[in-house]
Amino acid sequence: NAGVTQTPKFQVLKTGQSMTLQCAQDMNHEYMSWYRQDPGMGLRLIHYSVGAGITDQGEVPNGYNVSRSTTEDFPLRLLSAAPSQTSVYFCASSWGGGVYTDTQYFGPGTRLTVL
Amino acid sequence: EDQVTQSPEALRLQEGESSSLNCSYTVSGLRGLFWYRQDPGKGPEFLFTLYSAGEEKEKERLKATLTKKESFLHITAPKPEDSATYLCAVGEKAAGNKLTFGGGTRVLVKP
Numbered sequence: 001n002a003g004v005t006q007t008p009k010f011q012v013l014k015t016g017q018s019m020t021l022q023c024a025q026d027m028n029h030e031y032m033s034w035y036r037q038d039p040g041m042g043l044r045l046i047h048y049s050v051g052a053g054i055t056d057q058g059e060v061p062n063g064y065n066v067s068r069s070t071t072e073d074f075p076l077r078l079l080s081a082a083p084s085q086t087s088v089y090f091c092a093s094s095w096g097g098g099v100y101t102d103t104q105y106f107g108p109g110t111r112l113t114v115l
Numbered sequence: 116e117d118q119v120t121q122s123p124e125a126l127r128l129q130e131g132e133s134s135s136l137n138c139s140y141t142v143s144g145l146r147g148l149f150w151y152r153q154d155p156g157k158g159p160e161f162l163f164t165l166y167s168a169g170e171e172k173e174k175e176r177l178k179a180t181l182t183k184k185e186s187f188l189h190i191t192a193p194k195p196e197d198s199a200t201y202l203c204a205v206g207e208k209a210a211g212n213k214l215t216f217g218g219g220t221r222v223l224v225k226p
Contacts, residue, residue, distance in 0.1 A: 004158075031212045043159075043202070043216040050211065058213070090158050094212060100166055101147035101206025104214060106158035 002026050004107035006091050012113045013081040021076040021110050023091030030096040032074040033104065036060065036087040043090065049074055050096060081114045088112070118142075121203050121217035128224045131192050136201055136220045139185040144208025148186050150179050151202040153219070159202055162188075193224045 007022045025032065033048035035058075045058030049068040063085060065077040074093075078085060088111050092104040118141045128134055140148065147166055151159035163172045165181040172179050176197060178189040188201055200221045204214040 033213075035216075040218065042218040043204075045213060048213065096212060099146070101149075101210075101212055101214065103147075103149065103161055103164055104212075105161060106151075108158045109156075 004091055004093050004105055006089075006107035006110050008110060009108065010111050012115065013078070014115050015081060015083060017081050019078050019081065021078075021089055021091075021112070023074045023076065023107060024072050025074075025091075025093040025105075026072065027093060027105070028071060029093035029105075030071070031102065031104070032068065032091065032093045033058070034064070034066065034074070034076045035090045035092065036085075037090060037109075038087050046076065046089075078112075083114045086112060086114045119203060119205055119215050119217040121201075121220050123220060124218065125221045126223070128190070128193055128222065130194055130224055130226050133189070133191045133193070135190070136188040136222070137185060138188070138203030138217055140203075140205045140217075141184075142205050142207040142215070146206040146208050146210075148181055149204045149206070149214065150186070150188055151204065153200045153202055162201075190222070193222075195224045195226050198222055198224045 004025045030051045034046040035043040044060050047066040049055045091107045094102040094104040120139050122137045150162040153159045163179040168183045176191045180187045200219045202219045203217040
């Protein structure tokens with residue numbers, strides 16, 4: 001199993017450009033999520049999905065869009081990049097959870113710089 | 116509002132010098148407390164999950180414990196390869212499968 005994979009590893013954008021960060025998992029997990037990690041801020045939830053066709057906003061959703069057409073893939077779209085979106089982005093996946101929160105497994109991250 | 120606070124922010128240890136990291140939390144209905152290890156330039160790597168007060172889990176030189184208000188990650192006789200940032204996260208009853216993360220503790224173990 002490859003686990004959670006993310007592409008690209010690094011990306012530089014100019015202000016106003018759009019792009020899609022890719023995330024895929026091969027564990028048949030129902031739950032997938034996107035976080036951003038900034039110095040001194042910890043990991044913050046951007047969007048999440050509890051299954052194919054279902055997405056919802058996290059703590060910091062503005063400027064980002066997601067869709068979930070398959071169980072395996074959960075792309076994150078930046079609509080019009082801004083310098084404030086310079087960050088490291090992590091995708092994670094887990095089983096859906098039930099009585100307890102399920103363990104989330106993380107991808108290697110995408111380091112994004114917006115000039 | 117959920118809060119997860121980790122202390123200290125940074126910890127410098129000599130090899131073999133045992134210490135503890137703290138994660139205090141305020142959530143209404145804990146559904147799980149998670150510890151992750153993160154190396155520079157990498158994604159968080161899962162270490163432990165704790166579900167109820169009094170629970171303990173161990174892995175090599177690491178031991179995680181849980182009370183009703185906080186969790187400790189004890190590092191016994193650390194080695195330089197234990198240098199990393201350790202992240203704590205909690206799941207809350209009304210939050211589905213979402214996690215709230217603390218800011219992390221950066222640990223440096225010098226030989």
